[in-house]
Amino acid sequence: MKFLLETYGCQMNRADADRIRTDLSNSGFTEIEKNEIPDIIILLSCSVRQHAVERLHGRLWSLANIKRIKPELKFVLVGCLAQEKKSDLFDKYPFLNLVIGTDQINLVADLIIRNYNGLYTVQHNENIPLNSFKLTRSDPFKADIPIMRGCNNFCTYCIVPYVRGRERSRCKEEIIKEIDNLPETTKEILLLGQNVNSYIFDNLSFSELLDLISKKYNNLRIRFLTSHPKDLDLKTIEVMASNDNICKHIHLPIQSASDRILELMNRKYTFSEFDKKVEQLKKFIPSISLSTDIIAGFPSETEEDFLKSLNSISHFGFCSAFTYKYSPRNGTKASEFINQIPEEIRKERLKRLIQEVEKEVILQTQKQIGKKSKVLLEGKSHYGNTCMGRDEANRVIHIKNVENLIGEVIEVKITSSSGWNLYGDLIPE
Ligand code: SF4
Missing domain, CATH: 3.80.30.20 (tm_1862 like domain)
Incomplete structure (x- = not known):
């Protein structure tokens, strides 16, 4: 079966997404490629910020239409909104198959395999260990x-x-x-x-x-x-x-x-x-x-x-x-x-x-111009033969002619800035 996993909200949810993705892959599920149609749609929800909540509700309404066209599609909602609203979500979105709370991310694959339907949440009063297995990470670096x-x-x-x-x-x-x-x-x-x-x-x-x-x-x-x-x-x-x-x-x-x-x-x-x-x-x-x-x-x-x-x-x-x-x-x-x-x-x-x-x-x-900076080179920039990376303060820096160094931490001299972006040159070792 093929799944689509969508993540809303904070960094913690992105870390949880890697665990869910790995667990599903280890259980025989495959993540869809671009333009493929999934069998299961999993939404990892957030209720901390109103903006993330609104985006999620908008998405759920649009999914209701997809369910009408493809009724066999399975919908799973996981995370903070699921923990907060619990079974109320089934009243609002009756097409949801499964609603799973924040501390059961390790059970997502298992509950889907068991064809569990309905609400699955527990109280957070114990230390639930996270699996330390080798995760399928969305970022290589x-x-x-x-x-x-x-x-x-x-x-x-x-x-x-x-x-x-x-x-x-x-x-x-x-x-x-x-x-x-x-x-x-x-x-x-x-x-x-x-x-x-x-x-x-x-x-x-x-x-x-x-x-x-x-x-x-x-x-x-x-x-x-x-x-x-x-x-x-x-x-x-x-x-x-x-x-x-x-x-x-x-x-x-x-x-x-x-x-x-x-x-x-x-x-x-x-x-x-x-x-x-x-x-x-x-x-x-x-x-x-x-x-x-x-x-x-x-x-x-x-x-x-x-x-x-x-x-x-x-x-x-x-x-x-x-x-x-x-x-x-x-x-x-x-x-x-x-x-x-x-x-x-x-x-x-x-x-x-x-x-x-x-x-x-x-x-x-602008104060960074002229300074040296250590940059983790993440990939190509949108312009020219330039790559982008982040310095220790998470600032984005663009550097020319360093494609062969993607994935490395390099030393850079900052030469100019434009808005929030910085530009620099590689300092040869
Ligand atoms: S209650 Fe919320 S804002 Fe306050 S420290 Fe905890 S997570 Fe942060």
């Missing part, structure tokens, strides 16, 4: 390695703790086994979790795990995502500073720069505490690049609160930022706050945030 699942923080706007459950860290042996099984072409790994800084397994902390992995795999470039500002500790910063193969980039979501809003968000840090963490990072790693997440229009946010967030972009010199318009998620505390901000104001603030981020990113990009 980069691999996401989940080190933990779930979150204990209950930020008032966020649905993750409800749909992905409490924090459960993976044991070191399982993580090592997964890295050992990576294809030889892998050059970069991303240690992944909703809040990696609170990783703990048998007294092994995140900083210890990071140190151990970077030393054991000193041929790999290492990143990690996502860090919570309140949990980023000095030891982790020291480990980053002392291991050359850990990218000197950190994604540190500020969400708001107003202390009043941060408290309402239950973020458990103030602006000045965030500022001090950044100071510490810059002291130990002067070349550090910072990226962030910022929400516009959280309930009760005043223009004064918003301006603090807006000004934080240049204050911290973020190299990139994911900006969002606040959208109430059912079941979260903030969705019940009475002073919701009207849609037009949220939209208008988001627009200003995006403009400010663009301005800052271009400024930060």
